[in-house]
Amino acid sequence: MKLYPLFADLSHRAVLVVGGGAVAERKVAALLGAQAQVTVNAPTLTPQLRRWVGEGRVAHRADAFQEGWLDRVWLVVAATSDREMNTLVATLAGLRRIFVNVVDDAALSSFHVPAVVDRAPLMIAISSGGEAPMLARLLRERLETLLDHSLGALATLAARLRHRIRARLPDMAVRRQFYETLFTGQVATLLRRGQPKQALHAAEQALASVPSAPTGAVVLVGAGPGDPGLLTLRALRALNEADVILHDRLVSAEVLELARRDAERIEVGKQAGNHHTTQDGIHALLLEHARAGRRVVRLKGGDPFVFGRGGEELEFLRAHGIPYEVVPGITAAVACAAYAGIPLTHREHAQSVRFVTAHCRSSLDTLDWVALARERQTLAVYMGVGELAALQARLIEHGRAATTPFALIENGSRAGQRVVTGTLANLHERASAHAVASPALLILGEVAALAQSLAWFGQPPLGATVHDIRRVAANRRHVILPPAPADLLSAIHRG
Numbered sequence: 001m002k003l004y005p006l007f008a009d010l011s012h013r014a015v016l017v018v019g020g021g022a023v024a025e026r027k028v029a030a031l032l033g034a035q036a037q038v039t040v041n042a043p044t045l046t047p048q049l050r051r052w053v054g055e056g057r058v059a060h061r062a063d064a065f066q067e068g069w070l071d072r073v074w075l076v077v078a079a080t081s082d083r084e085m086n087t088l089v090a091t092l093a094g095l096r097r098i099f100v101n102v103v104d105d106a107a108l109s110s111f112h113v114p115a116v117v118d119r120a121p122l123m124i125a126i127s128s129g130g131e132a133p134m135l136a137r138l139l140r141e142r143l144e145t146l147l148d149h150s151l152g153a154l155a156t157l158a159a160r161l162r163h164r165i166r167a168r169l170p171d172m173a174v175r176r177q178f179y180e181t182l183f184t185g186q187v188a189t190l191l192r193r194g195q196p197k198q199a200l201h202a203a204e205q206a207l208a209s210v211p212s213a214p215t216g217a218v219v220l221v222g223a224g225p226g227d228p229g230l231l232t233l234r235a236l237r238a239l240n241e242a243d244v245i246l247h248d249r250l251v252s253a254e255v256l257e258l259a260r261r262d263a264e265r266i267e268v269g270k271q272a273g274n275h276h277t278t279q280d281g282i283h284a285l286l287l288e289h290a291r292a293g294r295r296v297v298r299l300k301g302g303d304p305f306v307f308g309r310g311g312e313e314l315e316f317l318r319a320h321g322i323p324y325e326v327v328p329g330i331t332a333a334v335a336c337a338a339y340a341g342i343p344l345t346h347r348e349h350a351q352s353v354r355f356v357t358a359h360c361r362s363s364l365d366t367l368d369w370v371a372l373a374r375e376r377q378t379l380a381v382y383m384g385v386g387e388l389a390a391l392q393a394r395l396i397e398h399g400r401a402a403t404t405p406f407a408l409i410e411n412g413s414r415a416g417q418r419v420v421t422g423t424l425a426n427l428h429e430r431a432s433a434h435a436v437a438s439p440a441l442l443i444l445g446e447v448a449a450l451a452q453s454l455a456w457f458g459q460p461p462l463g464a465t466v467h468d469i470r471r472v473a474a475n476r477r478h479v480i481l482p483p484a485p486a487d488l489l490s491a492i493h494r495g
């Protein structure tokens, strides 16, 4: 069941609570917090409820529940320990289309009361739709510790300055930037320290000195290989501050999901042989948005400076006087190696690692094959899926042993990660047999053999023996996609 969340304004609105015990008392306390006009219907009340009645904050009806009372209330809470009574109240409320909450009975309730993190006027409500209340509660506890109590004061301060901020900074983008510095900078710190006067003063000063015209800039951000957990904190911040995001096709949906909701997302995907947007087109877009005063995030898979043409984009920005920053990302070679259990260097097997790209025949011609074929080094080959046959032939031709192990990692760090292993002699054959497709990265070198024993993420490597698979299964702690017996069998057949 998926519920529709809403926050109700109950101030000076009549609400009926049926029941006078401890649970009813909790409900009444929350309702009084929202300034509702509460009537409690129960023969006896808890001492606290009696006190509230005595103070005139709550009305009390000790007589038997009467259907007609429902006609003058906005909401009803049934909090008796008598299930029949609760059912009756819920049914009668339903007939009148009045929202009713039956305590601890999701099925009878037409509204649920969420777990709340209260930083009034800021409220965070958490609901599991009645399915997993313990989880909702746990989440609330986490949020309670995460969110400072001064947040409420921050919201109040922002409300107080809102009209002045609007008048001083009519441009939306500038206003948003100002609010962000307000919420994360010195003003927030002063409030955390319990100095509201100084905080207000600092906010007023900031408002007086902020330039009212927008200043555009570009942040070149590495999005990593796909798993959003591999983003840097800086990348996350840039994504949260962006007005426009120009992203490659390679950037995962999960990463884009973390960006500011109303940031404009433009895919400028480039695929081998199928360039949606030319590099010149990307440059033009960067310029256009930055000159309009927007904060542009140029989001690239992996690291922007590793086979990402990030350098060319910076040169262009520099030539046009657009300010920029660069946030590095985890490049595919590093991520794929980690997620396949392959150390790129190893004291016994590899003293160096080379990042190579092999995206087309002509790029292969420019490579130094003698150097690449040397032993005791690891090759990490980007964009090479189409050129594996040529790669295999040239490396063997230049003296690399045909028995050198390889691992091809497809969709590294993502839910569908596949690792195909073998030796240089059967590289092309095994890749075609398993129809390895882009994005995939080739790791070639003695270290690649370690995937058999050190793999920990996703399915076991294809190419492993039954014995290897058992050993990997026994070792793994962190199972993202636990291999079902059927998968294991098919992996053995395929491998």
Ligand code: SAH
Pocket: 225, 226, 250, 300, 301, 302, 303, 304, 305, 306, 307, 308, 330, 331, 332, 333, 336, 381, 382, 383, 384, 409, 410, 411, 412, 413, 414, 438, 439, 440, 441, 442
């Ligand atoms: N700047 C990127 C590389 C761009 S080139 C980086 O630093 O990672 C694109 C190539 O990167 C792909 O063809 C593939 O070889 C590799 N690649 C990127 N993401 C990958 C992933 N999740 N799994 C496997 N290979 C990946």
